[in-house]
Amino acid sequence: MTTPPALLIAGIGTRDEKRADAFRDFVRELGARNPGLPVAGGFTGQSPLPLTDAVARLADEGVTRFAVVPLTLIPSERAEQDLTAALDREVELRPGASFLRARPLGPHPRLLTVLERRLDEALGGRPRSPYDRAETTVLLVGPGSTGPDANAEVHRAARLLWEGRGFAGVETAFVSLAAPDVASGLDRCALLGARRIVVLPYFLFAGAALDRALQQAEGWALARPEVEVLTAEVPGPAEELLELVLERYREAAGDGAWSGGAGSGEAGSAAGDPVAVSLVESAHPGSPAHVG
Numbered sequence: 001m002t003t004p005p006a007l008l009i010a011g012i013g014t015r016d017e018k019r020a021d022a023f024r025d026f027v028r029e030l031g032a033r034n035p036g037l038p039v040a041g042g043f044t045g046q047s048p049l050p051l052t053d054a055v056a057r058l059a060d061e062g063v064t065r066f067a068v069v070p071l072t073l074i075p076s077e078r079a080e081q082d083l084t085a086a087l088d089r090e091v092e093l094r095p096g097a098s099f100l101r102a103r104p105l106g107p108h109p110r111l112l113t114v115l116e117r118r119l120d121e122a123l124g125g126r127p128r129s130p131y132d133r134a135e136t137t138v139l140l141v142g143p144g145s146t147g148p149d150a151n152a153e154v155h156r157a158a159r160l161l162w163e164g165r166g167f168a169g170v171e172t173a174f175v176s177l178a179a180p181d182v183a184s185g186l187d188r189c190a191l192l193g194a195r196r197i198v199v200l201p202y203f204l205f206a207g208a209a210l211d212r213a214l215q216q217a218e219g220w221a222l223a224r225p226e227v228e229v230l231t232a233e234v235p236g237p238a239e240e241l242l243e244l245v246l247e248r249y250r251e252a253a254g255d256g257a258w259s260g261g262a263g264s265g266e267a268g269s270a271a272g273d274p275v276a277v278s279l280v281e282s283a284h285p286g287s288p289a290h291v292g
Helices: 017-033 051-058 077-093 109-121 128-135 148-162 184-189 206-222 241-256
Strands: 006-011 039-043 065-070 098-099 137-142 169-174 196-201 229-231
Touching: 006 017, 006 051, 006 128, 006 196, 006 241, 017 039, 017 184, 017 206, 039 051, 051 077, 065 077, 065 241, 077 098, 077 148, 098 241, 109 148, 109 206, 109 241, 137 148, 137 184, 184 196, 184 206, 196 206, 206 229
Parallel strands: 006 039, 006 065, 065 098, 137 169, 137 196, 196 229
Antiparallel strands: none
């Protein structure tokens, strides 16, 4: 019987210690919930938690096959290039190793469920009436990128979040590198008639990006006391996200996937979920990519 591949969780480069700590906790929690599956994680590029260290730790345990799940909500060409380059280096270092690539996490129905729950929590956690939601506008805030494809994914997530949930609207803004910034996004919400706005971060973990988003929102709210501005928490290590990572793992690993533990989910993804573009060869368009 073929040994299932290990789960390698890949973050896209950060020097943010707070974000790296949250990432480390997420990986630890996933491993604790799935004791029969080798799990490790790290970031591409310069980071306090480098991906190469995670690969080395698993390799020291005898692992030669890896299913790599990018722990990112926003697929982008730059992120794909960084991860491909990192895995290419690992193949050079470990000629016997092979790496199967999964798709990024979002947007996905499980993720949208978490975002909706964070909105309800920001609104006080009590049951919301249709009228109450109709009086609330959401500002979905992405980290921002110089790549238009990455920014477009935030707009796509906003549309999916708005559909069928009864909010007055879901607008978008970015912390940096792209327009509109948070203040300009709040201006737009107000011009559209919003009197209650929830600022909803579209990144997984707390860190410098969240801090900047909150500072921008707080500064705007002080100048516009007639508008109620609330802030929601990041998704964090929610049950649905832990399950989604396992779903992506099984999708990449196919028939050889590990099948124990919690959060089985369906192999595959929701209709319309984007396939990450890979610079390495894959079996057919839309399949998980294979390196090595």
